[in-house]
Amino acid sequence: MLNIKDLHVKLEEEDKQILKGVNLEVKAGKVHAIMGPNGSGKSTLSYVLSGRDGYEVTGGSAHLGEDDLLEMEPEERAAAGLFLAFQYPVEIPGVGNMTFLRTSVNAQRKARGEEEMSAADFLKEVRARAKDLKIDADMLKRPVNVGFSGGEKKRNEILQMAMLQPKMCILDETDSGLDVDAMKLVSEGVNALRDAGRGFLVITHYQRLLDHIKPDVVHIMADGRIVKTGGPELALEVENNGYADILSEVA
């Protein structure tokens, strides 16, 4: 599903290499976790995959199925089924959350040549999904992320993901800033979307989230590379011993 080969990325504005040859393959139906110290390039990887400005790809490739992601506009990547749950969701004053969702859903449908979702179907769908995430009607009407608490913002990202039904979901530190209850809601939301046709890349610092969302594969990223790959036990090792051991081991 997601295929990243020897991906090299530097900042556009300064001469700073951030990703130094990332190799990663996520198969449909699998959940991969990426852990790693701050500043190792995890968010950069998620941004480059979804097409944010400010980065220059100096080598390698990234494909979603047959699609060459790096050749596509951000909205084309979204329509092709890529979704990023932001580490820091953006506030859009004056734009109702519901309006934003409907515009997104229909923009993707239009891009794929599908029919737009009717207002009634959309409403039914969004209400059901919102209920699961304990997002109330008021939060659906309020402007996108404006005045939302940290937990509300993250739940709102999961709501978007649930509505957009992407093929490949990237979650960037969706667990940070969440209390135990919110963490449960978010994990349940993610687990509900697990399916044989869908891949996940879950970026996190903590084993905690991985207790709820059981990963198939765990990667450790350091200094712009994936330095170690293993099963769920690798996350436990990080939890118990930190990154130091792993990093010295691969150095």
Place this chain on the structure above:
Amino acid sequence: MDNVVDDVMVKEGVDQETVDAVREVGGAYKYGWETEIEMEYAPKGLNTDIVKLISDKNEEPEWMLEWRLAAYERWLQKKEPKWAMVDYPEIDFQDQYYYARPKSMEVKPKSLDEVDPKLLETYAKLGIPLKEQMLLAGVEGAEETTGAPRKVAVDAVFDSVSVGTTFKDELAKAGVIFCSISEAIKDHPELVKKYLGSVVPVSDNYYATLNSAVFSDGSFVYVPPGVRCPMELSTYFRINAENTGQFERTLIIADKGSYVSYLEGCTAPQRDIAQLHAAVVEIIIEEDAEVKYSTVQNWYPGDENGKGGIYNFVTKRADCRGDRAKVMWTQVETGSAVTWKYPSCILRGDDSQGEFYSIAIANNMQQADTGTKMIHLGKNTKSRIVSKGISAGKAQNTYRGLVSMHPKAKSSRNYTQCDSLLIGDKCGAHTVPYIEVKNNSSRVEHEATTSKVDDDQMFYCRSRGMDEEEAVALVVNGFCKDVLQALPMEFAMEAQQLVAISLEGSVG
């Protein structure tokens, strides 16, 4: 101009008229068509004979003609103001018509049934049917729609004359007078004499003086003491004739403890030659009365090279004469090649309040110099200014505001928030706030920000599947939403659409 936009999202629960209205505004400038109709013109140019002719056409009493002639004499002595940040070729005041009326209006129709069907069609096509029917309002998604049918009375002004006014009888039953100003001069001379020119004096400024001499029609509203106007009132101004200036005059009087909400809309055909529009609006608000005045201004803005369009020089002022009087101006300015307009509030009564909400969108070569004046004269007076200027293409957008606290305006407050949004790097935004505080118990807060459409917001929207154009429209729409929400619903629907449309293709 027959490109129908089919990607307009039609929400359930919105009636067909509203859907059609949205389609109508979906193209570039959707109101640019003209009505083929036989017209009658005054000779070109301006002199005392023309002033007399206008007065004569309106069958005015002698005092009105004298008032006009005095204004004309004053105008001859005045100079065109040059302080605004607008740049346009010299206007030749002798090279245009000051009066144009459809032939079929020579004998004023007694009722709407007698109005020339071509004129009725014109308004229907504009989305403003001149029928006495309920309008269904729907702005946002279906779940947010109030859906309650509402009555909106319409005075339809076509070039120099009022074509007709709906719901007149029903309003009369409530004691509300709603008619064209030309009728008011004949039928309610005592009210007109008392109030006309009492807020905007004849010699106020160049364009107001010109208007006082040559205004041909407009709307008149009187709401008697204690009456809450049973429906919204509106005037739709349509310029159709070529080389013709439109000079309308609106007079609204809200007597003690009354309330009225009034809305105006304006459009014009697409032409290569610029046309002049110089209006005066006067509002008198007595003790405990409240007036909401909203404008959705969508005059033809000219083409992308700045050819043609309406030069819009407008003087609008509300006088809160009584204690606790309240006025709220809301304007959505998307049209006109040049806009020169400062709807203002004189807060004379103690505890009176003035509010001004403005969204001015300038695209291509448009120039807008707009803002407000809040003149605090009474104690404990409050004013609020929220202005959002959006510039795209090569447009220039200036906010010009004055907040003045006079010595007797003790413990008064003003809050001003001005935002400018630049889309692209060839346009400009300017903020010119003047503040005078002549007592030490009043407070003025000013906050001005200028920002480009935020990159993070753009990326967030695009990562959810919206293309660049859609994302800009959505973000900018949001930016304007709070102001639009203050508008009466029927036009707000249109206004939201206008916001998105005016910005088409302007990214980058």
